Amino acid sequence: MTKVAGTKADEAAIRVEGLHKSFGDLEVLKGIDFTVSPGEVVCVIGPSGSGKSTLLRCVNLLEEPTAGTVALSGTELTDPDVDIDRVRRRIGMVFQSFNLFPHLSALDNLTIAQRRVLGRTKDEAKRIGRANLLRVGVSEKESAYPAQLSGGQQQRVAIARALSMDPELMLFDEPTSALDPELVGDVLAVMRRLADEGMTMMVVTHEMSFAREVADRVVFMDGGVIVEEGSPSRVIGDPQHQRTRTFLSRVLDPAAAEVTEDGEPPA
Amino acid sequence: MSMSRRQRTRTVRGVQYGVLALVVAAVAFGANWGEIRRAFFDLDVAQAQFPDIITTALVNTVVYTLLGFGFGLALGLILALMRLSSVPPYRWLAIGYIEFFRGVPALLVFIALGFGVPIAFQVVINQYVTVMLALGLVGAAYMAETIRAGIQAVPKGQVEAARSLGMSQGRAMRSIVIPQAFRIVLPPLTNELILLTKDSSLVYLLGLSLGQYELAKFGRDALNENRSLTPILVAGLCYLIITLPLGHLVRRLEARTAKAR
Ligand SMILES: Nc1ncnc2c1ncn2[C@@H]1O[C@H](COP(=O)(O)OP(=O)(O)OP(=O)(O)O)[C@@H](O)[C@H]1O
Ligand SMILES: [Mg+2]
Numbered sequence: 001m002t003k004v005a006g007t008k009a010d011e012a013a014i015r016v017e018g019l020h021k022s023f024g025d026l027e028v029l030k031g032i033d034f035t036v037s038p039g040e041v042v043c044v045i046g047p048s049g050s051g052k053s054t055l056l057r058c059v060n061l062l063e064e065p066t067a068g069t070v071a072l073s074g075t076e077l078t079d080p081d082v083d084i085d086r087v088r089r090r091i092g093m094v095f096q097s098f099n100l101f102p103h104l105s106a107l108d109n110l111t112i113a114q115r116r117v118l119g120r121t122k123d124e125a126k127r128i129g130r131a132n133l134l135r136v137g138v139s140e141k142e143s144a145y146p147a148q149l150s151g152g153q154q155q156r157v158a159i160a161r162a163l164s165m166d167p168e169l170m171l172f173d174e175p176t177s178a179l180d181p182e183l184v185g186d187v188l189a190v191m192r193r194l195a196d197e198g199m200t201m202m203v204v205t206h207e208m209s210f211a212r213e214v215a216d217r218v219v220f221m222d223g224g225v226i227v228e229e230g231s232p233s234r235v236i237g238d239p240q241h242q243r244t245r246t247f248l249s250r251v252l253d254p255a256a257a258e259v260t261e262d263g264e265p266p267a
Numbered sequence: 268m269s270m271s272r273r274q275r276t277r278t279v280r281g282v283q284y285g286v287l288a289l290v291v292a293a294v295a296f297g298a299n300w301g302e303i304r305r306a307f308f309d310l311d312v313a314q315a316q317f318p319d320i321i322t323t324a325l326v327n328t329v330v331y332t333l334l335g336f337g338f339g340l341a342l343g344l345i346l347a348l349m350r351l352s353s354v355p356p357y358r359w360l361a362i363g364y365i366e367f368f369r370g371v372p373a374l375l376v377f378i379a380l381g382f383g384v385p386i387a388f389q390v391v392i393n394q395y396v397t398v399m400l401a402l403g404l405v406g407a408a409y410m411a412e413t414i415r416a417g418i419q420a421v422p423k424g425q426v427e428a429a430r431s432l433g434m435s436q437g438r439a440m441r442s443i444v445i446p447q448a449f450r451i452v453l454p455p456l457t458n459e460l461i462l463l464t465k466d467s468s469l470v471y472l473l474g475l476s477l478g479q480y481e482l483a484k485f486g487r488d489a490l491n492e493n494r495s496l497t498p499i500l501v502a503g504l505c506y507l508i509i510t511l512p513l514g515h516l517v518r519r520l521e522a523r524t525a526k527a528r
Contacts, residue, residue: 062427089433099428103446113432116442158428165432 011074013038013169013200014059019068021054028054030224032068036169041201043211043232046221047247052204055221056171059202060091073168089117092162092170096177098154100146106133106157107142110164118165125164132160136190152183156190169200176207208252212236220244305495312497316489320498323478324485325505331467331481332509334395335402336460342403343410348440350415361411368408373466377401381473394479398470406463410456417452418444454520461513465506482506 012035021029028051036042044052057063059070061077061084070077077087101109110129114120120128133139136156138149146154155175162170172191176184188210195201195214205211211218211232218235220227222243228235239245270278349361368376380401385392421444429439449456468483475484486502 060431062431085430085433085435088431091431093428093431095424095428097424099422099424101425101428101443101447103450112442113429113434116438117433161432 011038012036012071013040013073014202015069015071016055016059017069017071019055019058019070020066021051021058021063022066028224029058029065032224032226034219034226034229036200036202038073038168038200039198040216041195041199041203041214042217042219043215044202044204044219044221045206045208045211045235045247045251046227047250050221051224052221053173056093056173056202056204059171060088060093062093085117089113089165090168092159092165092167094155094158094162094170094172094175096174098146098151098158098178100154100158100161102146105143105145106138106149109146109157110161113161114164129160129164132163133157135163136160137186150183151179152186155179155187159187159190159194163194169202170194172201172203172205174204174206176205206251208236208248220247222247307496307500309493309495309497312489312493312495313501315493316485316498316501320482320485320489320501320505324480324482324502325508327479327481328464328467328506329509331395331398331402331470332460332464334399335406335467336463338399338403339406339410339459339463340456342407343414344445346407346411347414347418350411351418365408365411368405369412373401373405373469374472376405377469377472380404394473394475397473398467401469402463402466405466406459409462410459413452413455413459414448417448420451421447451524454517454524457513457517457520461510461517464509464513 014034014036016032016034019029019032020027032055034042044055046052054063058065061070065078068078072087072090075087076082077084100106101112104112107126107129110132111120111122111125114125114128115122130139130142133142136159138153138156138160141149141153141157146157149157155178159170159175175191176187179187184207188207191201191203191210192214203210203215213232215232217229218232219229220235220239220241220243227241227243228239234240235244236248239248346361346364349357350365352358352361380392380397384390425443425447426439429443430436434442467481470481471484471487475481480488482502482505486498489498490496
């Protein structure tokens, strides 16, 4: 189910150049360059604290880069004259902790930004919202509040919320890390289907089997820099750098490695 | 003189109940019950207060309180947002306001608005406006701090989720943060409503026409007429009609919040 990586389009979906980010004295990103092509699925892996989340959050400017540029299909986000709210609506973001709006029902979680940001009518927003709930398999829960949903359902509603804005690309920050193991599969299946449908995706994840099977490209980060990147079979299967090997051997402990070798059947 | 623990407990209990019995007996036999009944529980006087104490005084107390609460809530929200602003002068203004109005007696504010402003500026202000301003200005200072705490209690991820959907800072505040903040601060805000209900008695200071009397003023007037404390007691009971259910509501809201956590 892998797509042709890096189909040469005129504009990269995401182009990051010379990206630096510091929190006070702590330099977290130390010069990052990479591009994501339209339709490409890029998985970002790396040890805790290596700056994966920070990188992802710089892509939609939830964090303000200290230096460098981020461009989305040619629109430079880091340009101070760009209306960031107009750009952000084109980028879907899914968080580790779901961040659903607890005071709104599942369906209202999906309609509020459609109505307030895109100016869709109530009926239109509901129609699109319901279609997306169906897409992630939680349509029977449209009137439930987030607290009444399981973690897996909440994360799928969060994905549907992002999809309802018709984004050009989706960012995922460890979408399954907060989930009980038995709920991870449902969320990954939804993401897998999105990838198959051609969505441009940037996914920070510790799910090596997902990265191996779904990603067009894997990026390994450590200490605020990209150590190596390439096809999953290369980066995960045959890493060139010692740091990558150390990380992978720690993540792919015997038990996890077995699962990977068996390989879950694609959804 | 050694006592077992059980003996000691029994002795202490005995002394406690003994003292209580003595006090009750002293009050029962020593007090002039006829006098007390006439002063506090004169049924004829009590009956004479009705229905006006309800239809005028209680209603006015509620109206004054709600006017002050509504104005105070709106101003309190603005102050809370100023207090959280990234623009320093807004923060300073809000802090100055809050410290000032929490620090001075509400009575002084009533005097300033009820008498000071009309004298200094030679204007006549509608009584309802005076009451709304006086109660609201003081209430806003307290409510601002409550609302600020509520806004800060909304997790940062909520704003991030809203912004990532393309909402502006202001839109995220209005649609996502403030609705959640109000849920959090509903119990303390209801407490504030109880306090305002009682503070509305300060209206008593202002020169009111008969139709504008609220419970305290009504009781005070009836006290003069009847030379009996009964109207005050009835007025007090009327306050309880408002404050007890509200207090009950606060406890239920708090229990609900505790369960939701
Ligand atoms: N808002 C912040 N203020 C200060 N330091 C921060 C902030 N956000 C992140 N950091 C620091 O930046 C570094 C990188 O954090 P980041 O969350 O990007 O790592 P990560 O690769 O996503 O790690 P994990 O796998 O644990 O999620 C960490 O040392 C973290 O403590
Ligand atoms: Mg992270």
